[in-house]
Amino acid sequence: MLSRSAERIYWLARYLERTENTARLVSIYMNFLMDMPRDVQMGWVTLVHIIGGRDAFNKLYKSDTERNVCLFLLTDLNNSASLLSSLSFARENIRTSRELLPDEAWELVNEMYLFAKSGQDNILNRRERYLFLQHIIQQCQRFTGLLSGAMCKDNPYGFIRLGRSLERADMTTRILDIGTLLLAEDRSNQIRQYESIIWMNILKSVSALLMYRQQVRSRIKGHDVLTYLLKDTSLPRSVGCCIKEMVTCINELPNHNNLPEYLQVLEQYLNQIKINESSQLQIHEILDVIQKHLGEINNQICQHWFLVNGQPLASSAQQENS
Amino acid sequence: MTSIWNNYQVENSCDELMLSANQPHMASYGLCQYLDVLDKESIKARKTAAEHAILEMGISFTVYSDEGNIDRAWPFDIIPRIIEQQEWQGIEAGLKQRLKALNCFISDVYAEQTFIKEGFIPSDIINTSKNFRKQCVGMRPRHDVWANICGTDLVRDKNGLMYVLEDNLRVPSGVSYMLENRVITKRVFPELLQNIDVLPIDDYPVQLHEMLSSIAPEGVKQPQIVVLTPGIYNSAYFEHAYLAQQMGARLVEGGDLVVQKDNCLYMRTVQGLEKVDVVYRRIDDDFLDPEVFRTDSCLGVPGLMRAWLAGNVALANAPGAGVADDKVVYAYVPEMIRYYLNEEPILPNVETYLCSDPEQLEYVLAHLPELVVKPANESGGYGMIVGPHATAKEIADFRKVIIANPRNYIGQPTLAISTSPTLCKDNLEPRHVDLRPFILQGENIFVTAGGLTRVALRKGSLVVNSSQGGGSKDTWIINMGGK
Numbered sequence: 195m196l197s198r199s200a201e202r203i204y205w206l207a208r209y210l211e212r213t214e215n216t217a218r219l220v221s222i223y224m225n226f227l228m229d230m231p232r233d234v235q236m237g238w239v240t241l242v243h244i245i246g247g248r249d250a251f252n253k254l255y256k257s258d259t260e261r262n263v264c265l266f267l268l269t270d271l272n273n274s275a276s277l278l279s280s281l282s283f284a285r286e287n288i289r290t291s292r293e294l295l296p297d298e299a300w301e302l303v304n305e306m307y308l309f310a311k312s313g314q315d316n317i318l319n320r321r322e323r324y325l326f327l328q329h330i331i332q333q334c335q336r337f338t339g340l341l342s343g344a345m346c347k348d349n350p351y352g353f354i355r356l357g358r359s360l361e362r363a364d365m366t367t368r369i370l371d372i373g374t375l376l377l378a379e380d381r382s383n384q385i386r387q388y389e390s391i392i393w394m395n396i397l398k399s400v401s402a403l404l405m406y407r408q409q410v411r412s413r414i415k416g417h418d419v420l421t422y423l424l425k426d427t428s429l430p431r432s433v434g435c436c437i438k439e440m441v442t443c444i445n446e447l448p449n450h451n452n453l454p455e456y457l458q459v460l461e462q463y464l465n466q467i468k469i470n471e472s473s474q475l476q477i478h479e480i481l482d483v484i485q486k487h488l489g490e491i492n493n494q495i496c497q498h499w500f501l502v503n504g505q506p507l508a509s510s511a512q513q514e515n516s
Numbered sequence: 517m518t519s520i521w522n523n524y525q526v527e528n529s530c531d532e533l534m535l536s537a538n539q540p541h542m543a544s545y546g547l548c549q550y551l552d553v554l555d556k557e558s559i560k561a562r563k564t565a566a567e568h569a570i571l572e573m574g575i576s577f578t579v580y581s582d583e584g585n586i587d588r589a590w591p592f593d594i595i596p597r598i599i600e601q602q603e604w605q606g607i608e609a610g611l612k613q614r615l616k617a618l619n620c621f622i623s624d625v626y627a628e629q630t631f632i633k634e635g636f637i638p639s640d641i642i643n644t645s646k647n648f649r650k651q652c653v654g655m656r657p658r659h660d661v662w663a664n665i666c667g668t669d670l671v672r673d674k675n676g677l678m679y680v681l682e683d684n685l686r687v688p689s690g691v692s693y694m695l696e697n698r699v700i701t702k703r704v705f706p707e708l709l710q711n712i713d714v715l716p717i718d719d720y721p722v723q724l725h726e727m728l729s730s731i732a733p734e735g736v737k738q739p740q741i742v743v744l745t746p747g748i749y750n751s752a753y754f755e756h757a758y759l760a761q762q763m764g765a766r767l768v769e770g771g772d773l774v775v776q777k778d779n780c781l782y783m784r785t786v787q788g789l790e791k792v793d794v795v796y797r798r799i800d801d802d803f804l805d806p807e808v809f810r811t812d813s814c815l816g817v818p819g820l821m822r823a824w825l826a827g828n829v830a831l832a833n834a835p836g837a838g839v840a841d842d843k844v845v846y847a848y849v850p851e852m853i854r855y856y857l858n859e860e861p862i863l864p865n866v867e868t869y870l871c872s873d874p875e876q877l878e879y880v881l882a883h884l885p886e887l888v889v890k891p892a893n894e895s896g897g898y899g900m901i902v903g904p905h906a907t908a909k910e911i912a913d914f915r916k917v918i919i920a921n922p923r924n925y926i927g928q929p930t931l932a933i934s935t936s937p938t939l940c941k942d943n944l945e946p947r948h949v950d951l952r953p954f955i956l957q958g959e960n961i962f963v964t965a966g967g968l969t970r971v972a973l974r975k976g977s978l979v980v981n982s983s984q985g986g987g988s989k990d991t992w993i994i995n996m997g998g999k
Binding site: 197 | 743785
């Protein structure tokens with residue numbers, strides 16, 4: 195497999211996973227706000243913090259309104275982390291990797307991109323926005339299913355799984371951050387009454403509510419949810435499970451050299467975390483550390499397998515947009 | 517109910533579907549009858565369906581413009597163009613004959629040059645050809661075939677005969693659109709294709725793969741084949757990706773390839789370097805190898821020519837094959853057919869005046885308002901003039917251009933090229949069409965069943981290039997035998 199193709203397909207998977215998770219994030223936050231009493235002051239701008247986009251947001255928008263946050267997160271091409279940006283990078287990457295994927299994969303992503311592009315006006319209205327997000331999530335799931343039913347379990351699929359798992363782990367830590375941020379803020383005494391609703395929504399956003407009930411079998415409490423979504427190794431969207439998947443992929447890929455060691459370090463870090471003994475602030479820091487580890491692993495993957503001298507497509511596309 | 521055929525007129529040229537305003541050709545009878553009973557709403561629905569399919573399938577081409585490159589949806593007309601199989605068999609034989617002779621000629625140019633020595637073509641024409649590559653002299657590609665993939669442009673004149681307009685031997689494009697057009701037609705008119713015997717075309721990628729395998733260096737059992745593209749900003753990128761995917765070959769850019777000290781070509785993979793045996797290159801000679809051709813090229817691969825000349829890798833088309841893709845050389849193809857094959861040409865050339873010849877130049881300059889004048893080495897419909905459609909000033913300006921460089925220009929009479937019914941708003945109207953079949957030659961020779969029909973969508977226009985407002989149609993070769 196060409197290094198260039200490996201790079202494109204890895205980023206394709208990352209961008210599509212990011213697309214899906216951004217849709218999940220906005221969708222769940224909207225859902226959650228509807229459960230909150232009106233006098234609880236909840237800002238949409240929390241979502242901007244979670245994706246680490248405060249500076250970019252301030253450059254583009256004057257006020258923290260629902261409208262602005264939704265535009266910023268979903269359809270603003272000036273925000274390289276928006277859903278539409280991710281989708282257009284994904285499309286660009288798949289357009290240049292068509293020879294590795296089944297026909298329908300390109301058509302599916304292209305169709306989704308056209309849909310998202312034409313949906314720009316709809317997302318301002320909550321009902322339409324809900325349908326928009328649902329459609330995107332469903333199409334992303336279709337894509338995942340399509341590949342798993344059509345691709346050989348060899349290198350190209352390995353890079354897809356690798357990219358997807360890394361992005362997924364990262365997004366799960368960001369979604370968990372919603373909980374810690376909301377509960378850590380000063381006004382949180384009032385919000386704290388709604389704690390279980392917050393955590394239930396978080397479980398839903400990573401499709402884990404049913405599994406949590408079956409496996410944890412306790413009332414929905416922050417510490418239990420955090421532990422489950424960080425450390426469990428069988429739930430597909432838990433950080434522990436994503437790392438396990440990455441280890442498998444990396445070991446199956448050629449010339450992986452010392453890469454597995456980087457993952458071992460992260461695994462050990464994850465194992466020693468004691469959520470019950472940590473304050474909200476400490477948990478926020480833990481999530482930060484995990485994200486940094488994932489960033490380092492990404493760098494190692496790039497240096498290992500991709501063209502270092504050639505201009506990687508993903509980053510050049512990003513530069514053009516920012 | 518008014519038919520979409522209302523007011524259809526067969527004007528001063530042949531029509532591909534109609535004998536006269538109300539009388540279809542035998543082969544197009546089924547289609548015309550079917551369209552006759554469709555009302556405007558249903559035809560509109562088909563058109564919309566086709567447009568959706570094009571968007572969703574992501575069939576696009578890139579247009580170079582001042583505002584940067586734009587990816588445009590492929591303009592497609594849903595009404596197919598039809599050719600009866602018996603006529604087609606003659607054309608097919610003519611195309612094979614022509615490509616064989618052209619390949620004999622290229623081999624000769626880079627070896628003995630008997631055709632030149634015996635005075636059939638002035639040596640000047642070859643020596644001054646931009647596409648003659650002295651680096652290729654003495655090389656012998658497998659099967660002595662230099663132009664493995666050829667796209668020949670055909671037009672039908674008023675007298676009903678098909679003429680060869682040009683031979684594209686460098687990096688002809690369009691075949692993916694031919695294939696996708698059929699996919700769309702199958703979606704839009706499934707009931708029609710069930711009832712009419714249209715020859716299938718979708719074996720092209722298989723044929724291409726077989727041809728490329730057949731030219732691999734001797735002794736290579738399962739050759740590693742790659743498609744070399746200049747990258748996503750090339751107007752035909754869609755096609756490069758499409759063909760690679762359909763053949764199961766790797767799509768590579770120059771940066772993915774490297775020639776090592778052993779004069780072999782390798783690609784950079786996640787496993788390390790992997791040997792490449794056959795390159796279907798979609799990059800012009802000029803950019804192929806900065807060691808030999810343009811030194812500023814970053815699209816190609818340094819050392820690629822070394823690897824090719826050493827016989828360690830096959831290139832299709834071979835470097836230097838473009839020497840026969842020159843509109844001046846074109847004028848000599850009928851003579852080549854007689855010389856190398858000892859046969860009479862099956863497909864006629866369009867009468868051609870060479871501006872390099874003083875007498876013919878004089879004729880061209882005196883008849884500019886009636887002629888089409890084209891540069892010898894351009895493609896895509898750039899830099900040409902259509903006399904009857906040009907203003908006096910344009911003609912005067914072009915005259916200067918010709919006089920400045922007569923070797924680079926040829927003149928041809930403006931043909932009344934045929935029309936084919938095309939959906940314009942709600943009605944069918946005649947629009948001019950050409951036809952580009954694709955011919956493959958390696959160990960064997962193969963011609964697509966039909967080809968890409970290009971249509972000038974603007975009323976009266978004769979220019980069919982997609983970069984100049986042209987569109988395309990599905991092309992049906994119809995077998996009347998079984999019905």
